[in-house]
Amino acid sequence: QIQLVQSGPELKKPGESVKISCKASGYTFTDYAMHWVKQAPGKGLKWMGWINTYTGQPTYADEFKGRFVFSLEASASTANLQISNLKNEDTGTYFCARQLQLRYVMDAWGQGASVTVSS
Amino acid sequence: DVQMTQSPSNLAASPGESVSINCKASKIISNYLAWYQQKPGKANKLLIYSGSTLQSGTPSKFSGSGSGTDFTLTIRNLEPEDFGLYYCQQHHEYPFTFGSGTKLEIK
Numbered sequence: 001q002i003q004l005v006q007s008g009p010e011l012k013k014p015g016e017s018v019k020i021s022c023k024a025s026g027y028t029f030t031d032y033a034m035h036w037v038k039q040a041p042g043k044g045l046k047w048m049g050w051i052n053t054y055t056g057q058p059t060y061a062d063e064f065k066g067r068f069v070f071s072l073e074a075s076a077s078t079a080n081l082q083i084s085n086l087k088n089e090d091t092g093t094y095f096c097a098r099q100l101q102l103r104y105v106m107d108a109w110g111q112g113a114s115v116t117v118s119s
Numbered sequence: 120d121v122q123m124t125q126s127p128s129n130l131a132a133s134p135g136e137s138v139s140i141n142c143k144a145s146k147i148i149s150n151y152l153a154w155y156q157q158k159p160g161k162a163n164k165l166l167i168y169s170g171s172t173l174q175s176g177t178p179s180k181f182s183g184s185g186s187g188t189d190f191t192l193t194i195r196n197l198e199p200e201d202f203g204l205y206y207c208q209q210h211h212e213y214p215f216t217f218g219s220g221t222k223l224e225i226k
Contacts, residue, residue, distance in 0.1 A: 061214040
């Protein structure tokens with residue numbers, strides 16, 4: 001069955017970096033794009049962008065340009081999200097989600113990775 | 120950006136009842152509207168996309184309607200597993216945006 005398994009919770013200080021992984025199984029990784037979605041504590045979902053898992057080309061929402069980097073380890077069927085120069089407002093849960101083919105909707109989601117930024 | 124206004128924010132209903140959740144887009148998005156369910160400890164689930172197309176595995180008790188700017192998710196014959204958070208998402212244009220969510224609780 002299709003599974004997206006994300007890395008564990010992270011506690012970081014402002015200014016540090018974090019890398020979140022999302023390992024896919026149950027399908028051909030490079031056949032489906034991967035999206036990233038943020039959920040701040042007690043808030044709704046916010047789309048961060050997506051990465052073409054065949055070409056490696058990322059697309060970022062304006063709010064997530066600069067400190068956020070999507071990358072791939074295609075041989076390991078893994079997508080990564082790296083956030084640098086962490087700020088308190090980066091605290092939240094980050095979801096990876098597979099894109100349904102031919103539609104910009106997300107048909108399989110990871111369990112979420114919690115990032116807490118606090119001094 | 121396309122703003123998605125979802126209502127109501129909270130909804131209480133009893134098992135067996137039917138409920139509707141609304142989503143209004145700030146501009147015309149044709150039928151590019153999806154609905155998701157979020158429950159604690161479970162992966163988020165895509166229920167409906169393109170306004171009314173049921174995702175594989177979504178029970179027929181769920182239905183979506185609307186086009187343009189106004190959309191509705193209807194859930195018939197509520198069961199305990201239907202309670203949780205529901206979000207709409209427009210998939211018409213970048214950046215893809217979500218509604219603020221509707222919390223469906225047991226009355």
